[in-house]
Amino acid sequence: MSTAASQGTNPASPEPATSAESAVGQEFEVTVGPVAHGGHCVARSEAGQVLFVRHTLPGERVIARVTEGDVGARFLRADAVTILDPSKDRIEAPCPFSGPGRCGGCDWQHAKPGAQRRLKADVLTEQLARLAGLTPEDVSWDGTVEPVPGDKVPAGEVPAWRTRVQYAIDAEGRAGFRRHRSHEVEPVGHCLIASEGVSELGIERRTWPQTASIDAIAASGSTDRQVIVTPTSGGRLPLVELDRPVSVLRAEEQRGRGGESRTVHRVHGRPFVRERADGRTWRVGAGGFWQVHAAAADLLVDAVMRGLTPRKGETALDLYCGVGLFAGALADRVGERGAVLGIESSKRAVEDARHNLADFPRVRVEQGRVERVLPRTGITEADIVVLDPPRSGAGRATVELLASMGPRRIAYVACDPAALARDLAYFAASAYHPRFLRAFDLFPMTHHLECVAILEPAAKGS
Incomplete structure (x- = not known):
């Protein structure tokens, strides 16, 4: 029952707001449903209320204790505090600081490594379907999240990957x-x-x-x-x-x-x-962005370049270019007759990118927001594009601008499956469809993953 505030005596005064009754601490015995984006699974109470439950796995029967939410709210957040019927994919968490109410950094310490990748694949599949109306077949994805070489460890062991x-x-x-x-x-x-x-x-x-x-x-x-x-x-x-x-x-x-x-x-x-990737050394200033997995930079450059197949003399864009990793890889492959434009909002990252790419005379790096800077450059056409936006994605305006430039291929590097799916829907509306998609487990033990989608004009992709 909700607890209402007492009514004031002045009839002209507004009626006080009703304070909701907290559900924190309530416990429910539930059978856990599918995994959801964000490191939790979905369950329902006997009354039908939705629970987002951490520290559990699909199919388990657990006691879920509410950690956030009010009685009668659309959904509650909860932790699985007792496992009544465990999944075959469950293991004892290797980290002693993991578990309900403990460190919030790792979501899947209690899942076997292979199960973690299957959970991430399920999330990506669901986001593609819900936000873009796409199946794995539509994006030529084999439905797997690929482990990083060297990260395949037995259940109960943890790769020390975060730099x-x-x-x-x-x-x-x-x-x-x-x-x-x-x-x-x-x-x-x-x-x-x-x-x-x-x-x-x-x-x-x-x-x-x-x-x-x-x-x-x-x-x-x-x-x-x-x-x-x-x-x-x-x-x-x-x-x-x-x-x-x-x-x-x-x-x-x-x-x-x-x-x-x-x-x-x-x-x-x-x-x-100084970081090392793609055969070059990269200066990264204090607080600047660089992939946190030791193998990520080389792996992503390889995936992007294989997908784009840059040709000598082409014009390329590297949007949200950071310190110039993809711009350098593109410049090396399009050669002296080619040209590369990088755009990055961080002033310090642009300084680093210009330093890192100083030996490429046909590379230009501009500072500012992509959707503002790109129209001002006067560039109306490009052959290939690397799009590596922040977690929120590129957005409709940027997608439409890129599609209007008619590139033969676009490599979209995504760290969030929901943002990727939304932007793929925008690309579809602009007649660009995925040629193929790959997903990588660059963040073991967490719910995060990285994707590379290669897009082409619909006529070519059909």
Whole structure:
């Protein structure tokens, strides 16, 4: 029953809002249904109320305890706290900090590695169908999420793949990670998915007074290590004593017109790390974007170039180009008679991209939002395009603009299956259809995956 606020005595005053009754802590015995996007599965209470349940697997019978939501709400969020009938794909979570109410970083620690990839494939299939009306056959996808070479490990083991880790620091100065949908910090003794280069920094083995968060970076293509320390509000940069020599930088939060913007100040060491991919070394400035899996950059470049099949003399676009990874790969393949335009919104990333691509005279990198900069360039045609947007996707306007330029192929690199599906629907409306799609398990133990879709004009793809 909802609890109503007491009525005021002034008849002219507005009626107070009714406060909803929280359902947090209620428990339901449920049979778990299919996996959903976001690291949980769908179940229903006996009354038909939808529950999004974490720490469970399809087909299991569990006791689900509500963690978020009100009585009578359209849906509730819950954790499986007791497993009554386990799935054959269930294992004991290898990480001691995983489980209901614990670290929110990994969604599938309790699932066998092969089962994790099947769950991700199910999510991608569902998103393609629901948001784009596409089947795996429509996009020439074999329905599998491919493991990264070297990541296939037996059940109960965890690949240490993550080269960039952001730690939250609790009130006692202990390093850890946020709990799911919470600001509370779960201190950890050791993160199993952190790469050896991150672990050897010893972030978890010391305390961090006056510190809000720490970014630990271990470059996969060099011995460069970097730690970015964000002090608490008004705090000072703590004395940093790590287990090996490392660049240390201080991050400050400064409020600008657009909201909070992060500014990084060099303390000592290089203000960048050197990554290695596609036979080249790439400078990545402090806080700049680079794939977090050590093998991801090479794997994605290979998938994109195989899909686009660049030809000598072609004109290519690399949109949301970051520090220039795909632009460099394109420039190398289209040759001296070809040309490449990269567009990136981050000023620091553009500086890095121009540095990284300085030996390619036919490469141009512009700074700004793609949908604003591209029309101003005067370019009305392109042969091939790499589209690597943020998690929110490219959007209808950008898709329509690209389709109007008539490229023979577009490579869409996506880190979110819902955004990919939405944009594929926009491409279909502009007569571009997928030639094929590949999905990669670049984020083991989590619900995330990466996709590469190659698109062509519909007449060619038919």
